[in-house]
Amino acid sequence: MANDHKILLSESELPHAWYNIMADMPTEVPPPLHPATHQPVGPQDLAPLFPMALIQQEVSTERYIEIPGAVRDILRLWRPSPLHRALNLEKALGTPARIYYKNEGVSPAGSHKPNTAVAQVYYNKMEGVRSITTETGAGQWGSALAMACQMFDIECRVWMVKVSYYQKPYRRSLIQLWGASVLPSPSEVTEAGRAALARDPNTSGSLGLAISEAVEVAAADEAVKYSLGSVLNHVLLHQTVIGEEALKQMQIAGDYPDVVIGCVGGGSNFAGMAFPFVRERMERNLDTEFLAVEPTACPTLTRGKYAYDFGDVSGMTPLIKMHTLGHDFVPSGIHAGGLRYHGMAALISALVDAKVITGRAVAQTDVFKAALTFARTEGIVPAPESAHAIRTAIDEALKAKETGEEKCILFNLSGHGHFDMAAYDAYLAGELMDFEYPQESMDKSLANLPAVE
Numbered sequence: 001m002a003n004d005h006k007i008l009l010s011e012s013e014l015p016h017a018w019y020n021i022m023a024d025m026p027t028e029v030p031p032p033l034h035p036a037t038h039q040p041v042g043p044q045d046l047a048p049l050f051p052m053a054l055i056q057q058e059v060s061t062e063r064y065i066e067i068p069g070a071v072r073d074i075l076r077l078w079r080p081s082p083l084h085r086a087l088n089l090e091k092a093l094g095t096p097a098r099i100y101y102k103n104e105g106v107s108p109a110g111s112h113k114p115n116t117a118v119a120q121v122y123y124n125k126m127e128g129v130r131s132i133t134t135e136t137g138a139g140q141w142g143s144a145l146a147m148a149c150q151m152f153d154i155e156c157r158v159w160m161v162k163v164s165y166y167q168k169p170y171r172r173s174l175i176q177l178w179g180a181s182v183l184p185s186p187s188e189v190t191e192a193g194r195a196a197l198a199r200d201p202n203t204s205g206s207l208g209l210a211i212s213e214a215v216e217v218a219a220a221d222e223a224v225k226y227s228l229g230s231v232l233n234h235v236l237l238h239q240t241v242i243g244e245e246a247l248k249q250m251q252i253a254g255d256y257p258d259v260v261i262g263c264v265g266g267g268s269n270f271a272g273m274a275f276p277f278v279r280e281r282m283e284r285n286l287d288t289e290f291l292a293v294e295p296t297a298c299p300t301l302t303r304g305k306y307a308y309d310f311g312d313v314s315g316m317t318p319l320i321k322m323h324t325l326g327h328d329f330v331p332s333g334i335h336a337g338g339l340r341y342h343g344m345a346a347l348i349s350a351l352v353d354a355k356v357i358t359g360r361a362v363a364q365t366d367v368f369k370a371a372l373t374f375a376r377t378e379g380i381v382p383a384p385e386s387a388h389a390i391r392t393a394i395d396e397a398l399k400a401k402e403t404g405e406e407k408c409i410l411f412n413l414s415g416h417g418h419f420d421m422a423a424y425d426a427y428l429a430g431e432l433m434d435f436e437y438p439q440e441s442m443d444k445s446l447a448n449l450p451a452v453e
C-alpha cells in the first residue's frame with residue numbers, strides 16, 4: 001500500500017459511461033405519481049419541463065449510459081478529480097484506520113454539481129432549448145448551472161431565495177459572472193412570486209417558492225426548460241463518475257473501503273460516490289457499509305417516514321416515495337444550506353429501506369469542529385455540507401482506534417467552503433448552536449402527507 005498523499009488519473013481515464021443502479025436494484029422502486037390523479041407519471045407529463053433525453057434517463061433500466069463526447073470534453077477541465085489519502089488527519093487522530101477522500105471541490109464552481117449541470121445543459125442544447133430556468137438556495141446549484149449554460153451558449157435564469165440573495169452576495173456574483181441572470185425570489189415576473197409578495201411584501205422567500213417560480217416560467221414556453229440539481233434519477237446517474245473514478249483510484253492505492261461515507265441533501269453526491277461501490281458489493285458479495293450523513297436539524301433518513309410525498313412546498317411536483325419530513329417541513333437556519341431538503345432521492349430511500357445504506361445524523365457544532373480539524377491537517381476548507389461526511393469519517397476512525405481495527409474509510413468531499421466564511425466566522429465566535437428537530441413539529445408535518453393508496 002503506497003503512502004502517497006494523492007492518487008491521480010489521467011484525462012483519458014475519465015469514465016466513458018454513467019452507471020445506472022436502476023438495472024441492479026435489489027427491491028422495487030415505486031414509480032412517481034401524478035399529484036392530482038395519483039396515477040404513475042408518463043414521459044408526456046414531464047415533457048413541458050425537461051428535454052426527452054433526460055426523461056428517458058429518468059426511467060431507464062439500462063445498466064450503463066454512454067457519456068457524450070461533448071460532455072466528457074468539458075468534464076476533463078477538472079476531472080478526473082483527485083483521490084487523497086488523509087495521512088495528516090490519520091496521524092492527528094492516532095488511528096490505525098486508513099482514510100481516503102475524493103475531492104469534488106476542484107471543479108470551477110467548487111462542488112460536485114457541475115458534473116450534472118454540464119450533462120443536463122448538453123441534452124437541452126441538443127433538443128433546441130433556448131433558455132433554462134432553475135432555483136437556488138445558497139447558490140451552489142445556480143452557479144454550477146450558470147457555468148454550464150455559458151459553455152453551451154444557452155440563456156440561464158436563476159431564482160435565488162431572497163434571504164440568500166442579500167446574505168450570500170458572492171455566490172450571486174458568481175452566477176452573474178458566468179452570464180446568467182439572477183432574481184431574488186419571490187420576484188415580480190411570475191404569478192407565484194406576485195401572489196407571495198401581495199401576501200407579504202417583506203417575505204424572505206423559500207426554496208419551495210423559488211421552484212414554483214422557475215417551473216412556472218419553463219412550463220409557459222416550449223423553448224424554455226427547467227433544471228434540477230439533485231434528487232432525480234438522472235441527476236444521481238450523472239454523478240456516478242465520482243464513484244467510478246474512485247474505484248480505479250482505490251485499486252491503484254491497493255486498497256478497498258470497508259465503509260463509504262457521504263453527506264446527503266437530496267442525495268446526489270452520496271449516490272455518485274456510493275452507487276458504483278454498491279454494484280461491487282452486490283456483484284462480489286462484499287459487506288461494504290454505506291453511511292449517508294444528514295444534519296440532526298433535518299433528519300430525513302434517520303427520523304422521517306418512507307412514504308409518498310410532494311417534492312415541493314406547494315404540492316405541484318409529482319409524488320415520490322421517499323424518506324420525508326413532510327413537504328411543509330420548515331428547516332431551522334443551519335449553515336449547511338444544501339442539506340435542508342425535506343425529502344430524499346427515491347433510489348437512496350429504497351436502498352435505505354432495503355438496509356443496503358444506513359442513515360446517520362450529526363449535530364452542527366460537532367460538524368464544524370470536524371471541519372476545523374480537517375482544515376488544520378489536510379489544509380482544505382470544506383463546505384459545511386461536506387463536513388458532515390468528515391465528522392462521520394472521523395467518528396469511524398476514532399472507533400477503529402478504540403478497537404484497534406485497521407479499517408479502510410472512504411468519503412466524498414463534495415465541495416470547498418470558500419464562500420462559507422460567514423458560517424466559519426460564526427463558529428469561531430462561538431455563535432453556532434445545535435438543532436434537534438422537535439418531535440411535535442415532525443408529527444404535525446407528517447400528518448399532512450398526501451393520502452396515497
Ligand SMILES: *Cc1c(COP(=O)(O)O)cnc(C)c1O
Binds near residue numbers: 112270338339414
Ligand atoms: C448541494 C450540495 C450538497 C447537497 O446535495 P446532494 O444532492 O445531496 O449532494 C452537498 N454538498 C455540497 C458542497 C453541495 O453544494
